[in-house]
Amino acid sequence: xxxxxxxxxxxxxxxxxxxxxxxxxxxxxxxxxxxxxxxxxxxxxxxxxxxxxxxxxxxxxxxxxxxxxxxxxxxxxxxxxxxxxxxxxxxxxxxxxxxxxxxxxxxxxxxxxxxxxxxxxxxxxxxxxxxxxxxxxxxxxxxxxxxxxxxxxxxxxxxxxxxxxxxxxxxxxxxxxxxxxxxxxxxxxxxxxxxxxxxxxxxxxxxxxxxxxxxxxxxxxxxxxxxxxxxxxxxxxxxxxxxxxxxxxxxxxxxxxxxxxxxxxxxxxxxxxxxxxxxxxxxxxxxxxxxxxxxxxxxxxxxxxxxxxxxxxxxxxxxxxxxxxxx
Numbered sequence: 604x605x606x607x608x609x610x611x612x613x614x615x616x617x618x619x620x621x622x623x624x625x626x627x628x629x630x631x632x633x634x635x636x637x638x639x640x641x642x643x644x645x646x647x648x649x650x651x652x653x654x655x656x657x658x659x660x661x662x663x664x665x666x667x668x669x670x671x672x673x674x675x676x677x678x679x680x681x682x683x684x685x686x687x688x689x690x691x692x693x694x695x696x697x698x699x700x701x702x703x704x705x706x707x708x709x710x711x712x713x714x715x716x717x718x719x720x721x722x723x724x725x726x727x728x729x730x731x732x733x734x735x736x737x738x739x740x741x742x743x744x745x746x747x748x749x750x751x752x753x754x755x756x757x758x759x760x761x762x763x764x765x766x767x768x769x770x771x772x773x774x775x776x777x778x779x780x781x782x783x784x785x786x787x788x789x790x791x792x793x794x795x796x797x798x799x800x801x802x803x804x805x806x807x808x809x810x811x812x813x814x815x816x817x818x819x820x821x822x823x824x825x826x827x828x829x830x831x832x833x834x835x836x837x838x839x840x841x842x843x844x845x846x847x848x849x850x851x852x853x854x855x856x857x858x859x860x861x862x863x864x865x866x867x868x869x870x871x872x873x874x875x876x877x878x879x880x881x882x883x884x885x886x887x888x889x890x891x892x893x894x895x896x897x898x899x900x901x902x903x904x905x906x907x908x909x910x911x912x913x914x915x916x917x918x919x920x921x922x923x924x925x926x927x928x929x930x
Contacts, residue, residue, distance in 0.1 A: 608918035611635035623782030685722035704772035804887035
């Protein structure tokens with residue numbers, strides 16, 4: 604099954620009462636999201652290693668629970684006011700610039716499932732445990748434990764949404780029941796370059812994938828709020844990234860300036876802020892995302908960077924967010 608470019612239409616645009624939020628101000632009525640960007644940072648999908656933190660990476664031997672928050676976004680006067688029998692399915696993928704869903708999920712562990720009987724009243728949310736994952740040997744070594752998470756929710760009392768087909772992909776721009784979280788953190792010294800590898804694969808068995816890649820400072824107002832601060836401060840590798848002494852009194856703030864430089868690098872691609880790749884059927888590639896901090900940056904400065912993959916007609920395929928913190 605191919606990574607289909609995301610184009611919302613009358614058939615796949617779904618404004619259900621159930622919602623996996625795109626960001627903290629999201630509502631189900633916002634579908635379709637136009638333009639279809641910034642759909643990869645849902646605060647409602649995470650890995651819980653048992654300490655209550657919300658992670659998007661894991662290491663071999665670690666046990667994590669795959670968690671999804673589902674909101675009944677309906678109004679108080681909706682009929683019925685509550686929704687029951689809520690199902691959630693979720694997938695863990697490599698930190699990716701491609702599509703997310705069954706065809707790109709790590710196997711093992713494959714598909715995760717959760718269920719809550721409810722009811723969930725209008726305006727309320729519930730956290731659904733979709734199962735535990737003890738990371739096996741070799742399951743995350745492809746991308747050093749950096750992961751992407753995708754989820755889909757539906758209910759049967761009353762019917763709201765549906766399960767994703769085996770060859771489907773999550774399309775948060777079109778369907779309120781879909782969500783994606785593709786967010787990672789790296790640290791850098793002021794004036795230096797920081798690197799992270801990101802994965803791009805072509806799951807199609809017959810057709811090549813022609814894609815354009817673009818990396819840029821993220822746009823918009825809701826880029827660095829409470830979810831992002833909690834993600835950084837609760838990151839399980841935080842002490843390794845900055846050191847225990849530097850962590851004391853660390854003040855996080857979004858960078859006011861753009862990075863000194865940034866772009867893609869990798870074997871077989873032209874380096875730069877924009878580049879192109881062609882992947883043969885069933886092939887994959889690792890691409891490095893590079894960000895250079897300004898020399899005058901103080902510890903705690905955070906650059907918020909987005910990377911977007913589109914087809915030759917500029918239709919989105921996938922995207923990722925990178926938080927680069929100066930230590």
